[in-house]
Amino acid sequence: MIKFSNVSLIYPHSTKTIIEDLTFSIQEGEMVLVMGETGSGKSSLLRLINGLVPHHTGGILAGDISVDGISTREVKPGSLAHIVGIVGQNPLNGFVADIVEEELAFGMEALNFPHDVMRKRVEEVLDLLGLNAVRHRSIATLSGGEQQRVAIGAALVMHPKVLVLDEPTSALDPIAAEEVLSLLHRLVHDLSVTVVIAEHRLERVIQFVDRIIYIEGNGETAIGPAEEVLRTAQLVPPIIRLARALNLSEVGTSVREVRRLTDDIRAQTFETTEKIAVSSDVVIEVDELTISYGNHRALKGISTKIGAGEIVAVMGRNGAGKSSLLQAIVGSQLATKGSVWVHQKDPALLKGAERRRSIGYVPQEPSDLLYAQSVRAECAQADRDNEIAEGSTFAFLSRLVPHISEETHPNDLSEGQRLALVLSIVLSGNPELLVLDEPTRGLDYQAKNLFALALKEYASTFNRPVLLATHDVELVAELAHRVLFLAEGDIVADGSTLDVLLSSPAFAPQVAKVMSPKPWLTVSDVVQALEQQP
């Protein structure tokens, strides 16, 4: 269906070849995962399939790509619209119409489909994707998972043979991600659609894919069945790391397979390790907090206390009130009722240097904080702001990500590097509390590890609390001491990470699913328990 022969790609004014001499072919009805570090060229590879690269972006392409027998060299992306459906990283930015139905019809209108065909296909897709209930709604008011389904639907109405998706679950909570992925699985199996997907959170997709294209960053590309590529790859999901750590004879991609391989470990009995006591110094006190936007109550009178040195993850579905809680704590959202105290002070009244010293905040789009022309200028600004020795911010940054050039423009940094830069700037104020809103979107495993280490170090050396909202269960398992689980504005669970994650099947990390009912969340938990065994 898709055939790459000796494809190389280079962008003008760039010395780095994005893709070098890549040859592979994908059969009809295959589901293929494209993985690689951030900035390795996954998106470019995906956009080569329908010719958006180089027709839309520029760049020099060598070799030939053909889709269903048509060479992308000779036709524009639009002429492939009925063969290749493409869903971008952020679906909201790709929507053309306001209303769900109209959005679905857009592609067919553009290709002058007759009216009766359009009506029929829109109905089909609405049913297939379970969007019938929202067909007249404005797209802007839908949830993240629904928007993603609309974007997939808009591609599907054209009856494409190939569906290309760029990180379709990165903004979704685990449940919505599951919905989208099982939908893709169904398309592959029932309709023989060929699916090519790029994703960082391998733990979510790995069980569904047939083959993997692994772009290794040094120009090398590995292609093969999932198990084969993952056996040697550097970026691997926890389930593979577990297999490696336990020296299992084979690697499995699904929980079921690995469970079968680890029966003997689960059969042993282990002494339960005692929990680490959390300090009783209360830093954040949330008391009967209610926040309303018009008629909508985002938080319904919640109360909690967060102590020094605690790393607390705020989890829950999209729209559960996570961001509202975070915003109230950093003082950007006033409470409708109730109160929030940070070190017995009202966070809404903090200003300037006092704010920098009290609360460090990393927003959902880290680049919101950046405006200087180079990494050097950003770091120098932070040094001046916080009256610390010149170069301290950059020194901290180079410890997080070595080999970063001072002259780089912040826009040219990879996602991971940019997050590291923002984190360094925020931490240069030496804040008494760190708050992060979904910090790990678009980060690969290596960048995520670095990030987790930096947060742990901050929390333990200064004995200060870290609060983060995230959908990333694996990160939470690795990092957090405690989980606050929100649903529709209420706290539905508040307890140690272990208790909360284990009790919810949807939010349990991979290792916990494999090792259930043993109380382990991460690979290191398992290894530690095995080492302590006499």
Add this chain to the structure above:
Amino acid sequence: MKRSLHPLTMWIWALLLITAVVLTDRAWVALGAIGVATVLVKVRSDGSPWGRSYWIALRIGAVILVIRAVVGVLIGVPIPGTTLFTFPIIDLPSWMPGIRLGGAVTLERLSSSLHEGLIIATVIALFGAATSLTSPHKVLRTLPFFIYEIGITLVIATSLFPQLAQSARRIRLAQQLRGHEKVSWRGLALPLLEESLSRSLQLAASMDSRGFGVSRKRSRYRPEKWQISDSAVVAFTLLVSSALVLA
């Protein structure tokens, strides 16, 4: 769901009212038109992102009203009448005859400035009401094909504005939380520009890959039909407006 009118109906309604307001040039007509528009927007707005544009237009109108009043009072030709208070007169060079800065402020001068401001504000508010009541996207869809191509470009440009405002708010907030109370224009403009550029590129890529512009002809998923209710609205407005103008 509310019964929907033809997309052009509310625009014709707004244009007729605007004509009436401008031609009659009376404050009570203008205030009446704003009143009617407010009620209609309250009742019929469908909660889409465009629904808020009326309230924004009202705010812009109010600002213009104030500016017009201040400018009218300070600069310009004096109108004789009851003097309310007097500003010191600032002498202007002799090559600017007939224009005066400061001087006596008469009741007549103040009221005529306010009146002009009100008319301008009403025109803006009525346009805002039309946008609130029918999304401009729907209007463009009804236009003939050769305009449609230009129209879709306009749609993209206009759909960026609400998003821009939202992004600007978000970025300003983030920087305030970094402890920078006074956000410099560079601090705001650079991230904003970067974001809107990348958004437009993504939108263009999405339209491109969905076949936009491939076929010279386009079909319509939901053809808009002109109905009796549309004719009724237009006829009624026409009647009222002409009665006001002729009276």
